[in-house]
Amino acid sequence: xxxxxxxxxxxxxxxxxxxxxxxxxxxxxxxxxxxxxxxxxxxxxxxxxxxxxxxxxxxxxxxxxxxxxxxxxxxxxxxxxxxxxxxxxxxxxxxxxxxxxxxxxxxxxxxxxxxxxxxxxxxxxxxxxxxxxxxxxxxxxxxxxxxxxxxxxxxxxxxxxxxxxxxxxxxxxxxxxxxxxxxxxxxxxxxxxxxxxxxxxxxxxxxxxxxxxxxxxxxxxxxxxxxxxxxxxxxxxxxxxxxxxxxxxxxxxxxxxxxxxxxxxxxxxxxxxxxxxxxxxxxxxxxxxxxxxxxxxxxxxxxxxxxxxxxxxxxxxxxxxxxx
Amino acid sequence: xxxxxxxxxxxxxxxxxxxxxxxxxxxxxxxxxxxxxxxxxxxxxxxxxxxxxxxxxxxxxxxxxxxxxxxxxxxxxxxxxxxxxxxxxxxxxxxxxxxxxxxxxxxxxxxxxxxxxxxxxxxxxxxxxxxxxxxxxxxxxxxxxxxxxxxxxxxxxxxxxxxxxxxxxxxxxxxxxxxxxxxxxxxxxxxxxxxxxxxxxxxxxxxxxxxxxxxxxxxxxxxxxxxxxxxxxxxxxxxxxxxxxxxxxxxxxxxxxxxxxxxxxxxxxxxxxxxxxxxxxxxxxxxxxxxxxxxxxxxxxxxxxxxxxxxxxxxxxxxxxxxxxxxxxxxxxxxxxxxxxxxxxxxxxxxxxxxxxxxxxxxxxxxxxxxxxxxxxxxxxxxxxxxxxxxxxx
Numbered sequence: 001x002x003x004x005x006x007x008x009x010x011x012x013x014x015x016x017x018x019x020x021x022x023x024x025x026x027x028x029x030x031x032x033x034x035x036x037x038x039x040x041x042x043x044x045x046x047x048x049x050x051x052x053x054x055x056x057x058x059x060x061x062x063x064x065x066x067x068x069x070x071x072x073x074x075x076x077x078x079x080x081x082x083x084x085x086x087x088x089x090x091x092x093x094x095x096x097x098x099x100x101x102x103x104x105x106x107x108x109x110x111x112x113x114x115x116x117x118x119x120x121x122x123x124x125x126x127x128x129x130x131x132x133x134x135x136x137x138x139x140x141x142x143x144x145x146x147x148x149x150x151x152x153x154x155x156x157x158x159x160x161x162x163x164x165x166x167x168x169x170x171x172x173x174x175x176x177x178x179x180x181x182x183x184x185x186x187x188x189x190x191x192x193x194x195x196x197x198x199x200x201x202x203x204x205x206x207x208x209x210x211x212x213x214x215x216x217x218x219x220x221x222x223x224x225x226x227x228x229x230x231x232x233x234x235x236x237x238x239x240x241x242x243x244x245x246x247x248x249x250x251x252x253x254x255x256x257x258x259x260x261x262x263x264x265x266x267x268x269x270x271x272x273x274x275x276x277x278x279x280x281x282x283x284x285x286x287x288x289x290x291x292x293x294x295x296x297x298x299x300x301x302x303x304x305x306x307x308x309x310x311x312x313x314x315x316x317x318x319x320x321x322x323x324x
Numbered sequence: 325x326x327x328x329x330x331x332x333x334x335x336x337x338x339x340x341x342x343x344x345x346x347x348x349x350x351x352x353x354x355x356x357x358x359x360x361x362x363x364x365x366x367x368x369x370x371x372x373x374x375x376x377x378x379x380x381x382x383x384x385x386x387x388x389x390x391x392x393x394x395x396x397x398x399x400x401x402x403x404x405x406x407x408x409x410x411x412x413x414x415x416x417x418x419x420x421x422x423x424x425x426x427x428x429x430x431x432x433x434x435x436x437x438x439x440x441x442x443x444x445x446x447x448x449x450x451x452x453x454x455x456x457x458x459x460x461x462x463x464x465x466x467x468x469x470x471x472x473x474x475x476x477x478x479x480x481x482x483x484x485x486x487x488x489x490x491x492x493x494x495x496x497x498x499x500x501x502x503x504x505x506x507x508x509x510x511x512x513x514x515x516x517x518x519x520x521x522x523x524x525x526x527x528x529x530x531x532x533x534x535x536x537x538x539x540x541x542x543x544x545x546x547x548x549x550x551x552x553x554x555x556x557x558x559x560x561x562x563x564x565x566x567x568x569x570x571x572x573x574x575x576x577x578x579x580x581x582x583x584x585x586x587x588x589x590x591x592x593x594x595x596x597x598x599x600x601x602x603x604x605x606x607x608x609x610x611x612x613x614x615x616x617x618x619x620x621x622x623x624x625x626x627x628x629x630x631x632x633x634x635x636x637x638x639x640x641x642x643x644x645x646x647x648x649x650x651x652x653x654x655x656x657x658x659x660x661x662x663x664x665x666x667x668x669x670x671x672x673x674x675x676x677x678x679x680x681x682x683x684x685x686x687x688x689x690x691x692x693x694x695x696x697x698x699x700x701x702x703x704x705x706x707x708x709x710x711x712x713x714x715x716x717x718x
Contacts, residue, residue: 095359097407100366153701155368163368165698215698219368231673278352281359282713286672290697293360 074312075125081305090296107147117143133183146170149291165215174206192253209235237283244271270299357710361405374679375422377692380450393523396420409453443467468530505559526625535579553605578630588628595622600662621647650675687711
């Protein structure tokens with residue numbers, strides 16, 4: 001973030017270079033970043049070295065610093081990636097009220113039960129200056145997550161004559177996403193490592209629920225496994241139509257002459273509850289099984305995506321793209 | 325460069341507009357307005373037959389059910405359907421009649437004394453869960469149905485096994501008998517009556533009510549399970565709508581005005597409704613002649629309830645029952661025109677049996693029913709629909 005602040009405050013890269021030198025030579029980085037530096041000296045050192053190298057490289061070319069048409073670039077391309085998200089419970093809700101025990105039902109959101117999702121989209125990066133990129137990445141995304149609920153009943157007179165049921169509730173949500181990210185590019189050369197932060201608006205397009213029920217019947221005295229059953233049902237009304245998420249991460253580009261490829265990894269943090277509390281009960285009235293009423297949930301997790309983008313600004317004389 | 329910076333600003337602008345567009349203001353449904361509750365006991369053998377639901381002074385709900393075939397089961401929830409107390413009345417007080425009547429400090433509840441077969445009157449304080457046996461009415465044996473008249477008197481249907489007759493009794497507010505009448509039964513129906521009381525097999529649709537100066541009851545009379553009309557002033561017989569044994573009967577009746585009734589019928593296992601029937605109380609007719617509309621989806625011997633609902637000034641006759649698929653079903657008819665407005669179902673996948681329903685203080689709908697958890701265990705289920713959800717039915 002501090003890198004971005006420098007850009008926003010119009011501190012020139014050379015000023016930054018001097019700060020780096022002061023830090024590096026005199027070891028008084030606390031003077032500038034007091035409070036944070038104690039916990040993050042390594043990170044800053046790495047940051048400064050990267051920036052230092054990049055500025056050093058550019059300083060050689062400073063005499064022919066681009067202006068006008070060649071001072072910015074615009075890229076358009078495609079992205080695709082995968083995600084693994086974990087639901088975090090904000091508030092518990094259930095349709096089951098126990099007369100026998102206080103906490104009959106608990107939903108288990110085991111990390112192993114959370115399958116991969118994916119996203120596919122278009123992307124446009126705009127670089128107003130060589131160190132900054134603002135990106136918009138309209139995508140289609142499929143996010144998947146789920147939980148399990150278990151129940152058991154015992155015959156008070158003959159406890160061995162029990163009955164057990166397990167329900168696996170799997171949700172698949174389809175979104176149109178619109179992330180807006182700001183990247184700080186360390187090395188505006190062929191290899192371009194970057195860090196980024198962003199905020200993402202997403203609109204729920206569709207949601208389905210798959211219920212896998214299984215059980216064991218001991219009522220005859222011997223354990224009989226019940227045949228596993230799978231049912232799918234539409235669950236779109238259960239979720240908030242408009243959702244927000246924050247992202248932070250980093251990646252690296254490689255700039256070929258006519259295109260640029262990149263890979264990035266982000267931490268995904270859902271901003272708020274994805275479940276529509278107005279529909280929690282109404283939308284699950286017709287669901288089969290037990291434990292259908294959803295908790296208030298926030299999704300957090302990781303995303304990895306790949307991209308292929310093409311520069312949009314070319315120099316007409318040589319028909320070569322503007323390279324920042 | 326300026327051109328491109330403008331483009332960047334333009335993109336950010338679009339994004340901000342999209343964000344603000346999602347912040348729309350709507351009227352919010354609070355948790356108490358819409359919920360589903362399943363009351364789990366973890367007992368293998370529990371069996372519940374919900375009979376009545378009423379709203380209490382603290383906006384909670386009091387539910388009356390039968391359990392263990394004929395025992396009285398009461399439970400009170402808060403406004404979100406969370407249980408506050410549960411109570412099973414010990415014998416000899418069994419066979420609760422399927423209504424709870426509001427009174428100053430709670431509700432009246434009626435059941436039978438297993439030993440004397442007399443009518444027992446209970447006062448229930450819904451908030452504390454205190455139940456008090458305030459009176460025993462010995463003149464009524466095998467009580468089958470009760471109704472509170474417009475002037476707060478009690479009209480009761482009983483059965484007299486000595487004379488093999490249905491008995492009709494009018495009591496004052498304080499259970500002083502005003503008159504009683506007997507309606508002779510020509511067949512031996514004791515087994516049917518006892519089974520109904522003991523909760524063996526399907527319950528029979530006994531009911532009693534008044535329409536102006538007429539009292540009507542559904543019970544055994546002459547050779548069949550019939551709808552009988554009498555004079556509210558003295559119990560004198562007016563007329564009857566005969567059924568066929570206990571296989572073709574009226575299953576619910578709601579008075580709409582002079583000689584006008586909304587009714588439901590059970591015809592040899594198939595349901596039928598007639599939202600606006602003209603019945604001459606002083607004639608002898610046959611229920612099979614009524615021009616009912618067949619609703620074969622209604623379950624055999626299903627409990628059918630007919631209630632009047634007021635939706636934004638519109639008077640609606642709402643039928644509630646369950647189907648052969650064990651879904652709860654509601655048929656909404658216009659009271660004025662008798663036209664069908666809508667058919668609505670609750671519970672598409674798990675099995676449900678109708679208990680009772682009511683329009684709540686907030687204009688929503690509360691429904692208590694029996695369901696089977698995991699398809700095996702009989703439990704009580706409570707659906708609450710908000711006014712907004714309920715309004716989509718009309």
